[in-house]
Amino acid sequence: MPVEIVTVPCRADNYAYLVRDEASGQVALVDAPAVEPIERALAERGWGLDQIWITHHHGDHTEGVDSLRARFGAKVVGHSADRARLPALDVEISEGETVTLGDTVARVIDVSGHTIGHIAFVLDDVPAAFTADSLMALGCGRVFEGTMPMMWASLGKLMGLPPQTQIYSGHNYGAANGRFALTIEPKNRALQARIARIKEADEAGHPIVPVTLAEELETNPFLRATTPEVKAAVDMAGAPDAEVFAEVRRRKDRF
Template sequence: MPLDIRVIPCRTDNYAYLLHDPASGETALLDAPEAAPILAALKDTGWSLGQILITHHHADHVEGVEELRAATGARVLGAGEDVHRLPPLDRELAGGDSVEVGGSRGEVIEVPGHTVGHIAFHFPDSRAVFTADSLMALGCGRLFEGTAPMMWESLSRLKELPGDTLVYSGHEYTASNAKFALTIEPDNESLILRSEAIAKARSEDRPTVPALLEDELRTNPFLRADLPEVKTLLDMDGYSDADVFAEIRQRKDDF
């Protein structure tokens, strides 16, 4: 049975996610930007929080951990590589490890680049991957700690997931990401249509997450750095995929 996943807007543009297994009643949280909206969602649903899964150490993803731990007694799981700068962990994780929410098994995927210890969580039975600030809707995270080749390798790993996977990312940046993406591929019909849909959703104050991976593959310039047509548009024929990704990332940084 797939997980019941709730999108929890936090702060000004963050997202947290509640993952609930209906069969067992077990519930996990994916990232903790702030406690209040998450506690409110738990009260509204009547769910009992058992685990907090952390993707990376940035404050806007962990600031609510201690208040939530105190209120619920939830166990905290995060990357062992970042144990020195995460809240105290009850379990240290590495790529290839698995986590369980009731009967649902999630795979830990290492996705360094935005930070060097960033991890993602893939729950295949729920067609869901929680990518936080690695792969975002029509974007990817800035390279605060990692390198362009490192991030390209991480995104390439995520690209291999089934196309019907839903990507749950960490921020509501999609409208601005769409404007940038159109500077890379202004004639991409799928991107034009998606940009229009995103603008409508935001005008109605609706989240643009999750996003379908197959839509990302058709429209997200950071996932398309390996395509000959994109390299031609950037006048980078013959360059490596990682070099093209680096160029796109630099253009977004300057956008």
């Protein structure tokens, strides 16, 4: 399933993504944090915009939806359960359903926790996942509306994807997330190397995404709540994974 994915930095630290189905030339946008950088990215490539896939209702992911819909006639796709808080939806979806863009198929996963009704879009044939503020680069979203067990269950769905899955998340919080991760696993060499790569990317003005799920599993302290190393680091050896995750998340909230 040939697709082209373009990362579009927006606002201070947001990422939006353009997904182009090469067979049909159709283009989808994952989240719309701002109008101008997305319009510029489309114009540079001579692309139109056919669909807008919304992950969750926060303004830094939806601010540009209505303007982009008006300009391009794009169909807006979002979670039916969160329709009241999203821009007007042309297509309502829920977990287990799919969105079709030419020959490209995106599977919908409910990853509630950061918000209720947060979804991720998974391209199984690439493989790639657009996780927005659920699984983030070296981190995860703050649990604003859901519960810690809910967030852990959502991350578990993403952790079950193939390790080679490319993770496209919603923000560049990499440097700050790296500083926190070192408080949990200061001797993790894979983490140290990743922090160095994030620093290089930031200095060069390059996106820090995507990264593989395998790399997140090696370096992301929230996903590593399953490991003896992280459990020992937070003085919870032998504790259930979900409880360890909650403690790591609470520590990050205070960091």
